[in-house]
Amino acid sequence: MMSLKDHFELLAAYNQRMNLKVYEASSQLCATNLAQDRGAFFGSIFGTLNHIIVGDTIWLKRFATHPACLRSLQEVADIPNPKSLDHIAFNDISSLSEHRFRLDRIIINWTAELSESDLDFILSYQNTKGISATKRYSSLVLHFFNHQTHHRGQVSTLLSQAGVDIGVTDLLAEIQEETHA
Numbered sequence: 001m002m003s004l005k006d007h008f009e010l011l012a013a014y015n016q017r018m019n020l021k022v023y024e025a026s027s028q029l030c031a032t033n034l035a036q037d038r039g040a041f042f043g044s045i046f047g048t049l050n051h052i053i054v055g056d057t058i059w060l061k062r063f064a065t066h067p068a069c070l071r072s073l074q075e076v077a078d079i080p081n082p083k084s085l086d087h088i089a090f091n092d093i094s095s096l097s098e099h100r101f102r103l104d105r106i107i108i109n110w111t112a113e114l115s116e117s118d119l120d121f122i123l124s125y126q127n128t129k130g131i132s133a134t135k136r137y138s139s140l141v142l143h144f145f146n147h148q149t150h151h152r153g154q155v156s157t158l159l160s161q162a163g164v165d166i167g168v169t170d171l172l173a174e175i176q177e178e179t180h181a
Contacts, residue, residue, distance in 0.1 A: 004138055005114050011145040012111040014174040016104040018152055022049070023097045025159050025166040034093060038158050041151075042086055045158045049096055052151045053089050054082040056103050059144045062125045063110070066137065068118050072109035085128060114141075 002010075026034060026045060034046040042051040057079055064073035082089065090096040119138035126132050156166055 003116055004119055005111070005116055008111045008114060008119075008141055008145070009108075010171075010174060012104075012107045014171050015145060015148055016108060017174060018149075018169060019100050019104055021166045021169075022152055022155055022159070023093070023100060025164045026155070027093055027097070028164050029159075029162055031092070033162055036162075038161060040154050040158055045155055045162070046093070046096075047086065047088070048151055048155050048158065049093075049100070050088050050090065051085060052148055052155075053096065053099060053103065054085055054087050055147050055151070056107070056144070057082055057089075058128065059140070059147075060103070060106065060110075062123065063137075063141070063144075065125070066118065066121060066123065068115075068121075072106060072113050075106055 026049065029045070031046075035044050037043040037047075038045070040048055042048045057076065058081075060073060060076045061079070061081070064076050066073075080089075090099060119136075119141070121137040122134055123137050123140060124132065124134045153169070156169055159166055
């Protein structure tokens with residue numbers, strides 16, 4: 001039986017694989033097509049990819065306040081705080097890709113370091129509007145991965161509308177085959 005930690009490691013691997021596919025597909029489009037407002041929450045493919053990075057940065061910085069002070073999240077302290085949820089962190093796909101892959105490496109290392117007891121921690125933080133919240137760490141980690149998947153789904157649709165197919169996006173492709181006991 002997989003532990004909660006194992007599930008988060010699976011989601012981190014899925015996140016990394018899907019980001020690689022999305023960025024490879026996105027790099028097929030010119031800057032004008034990437035920036036074209038397509039009516040998504042964050043306008044364009046480029047705006048949505050930036051938003052995912054913004055969301056990941058905000059959450060990783062919050063997660064880094066966990067008392068276990070995990071080594072793998074110390075690196076996020078050097079990343080500038082986003083100014084807003086629609087902040088454009090990078091102005092070109094190459095720089096955005098490079099940062100995305102850096103974040104994915106951090107996420108893989110962080111989930112590998114998590115323990116089951118870490119996941120039971122109650123984390124206090126403030127949202128982007130300054131409203132305080134106190135929630136279970138494991139639930140926030142689940143939200144973190146769900147947020148990425150939600151907006152990557154939007155990017156997948158926007159890419160499809162632009163004539164670019166990213167292929168299979170199912171988590172099922174990441175789940176290992178098993179034999180009966």
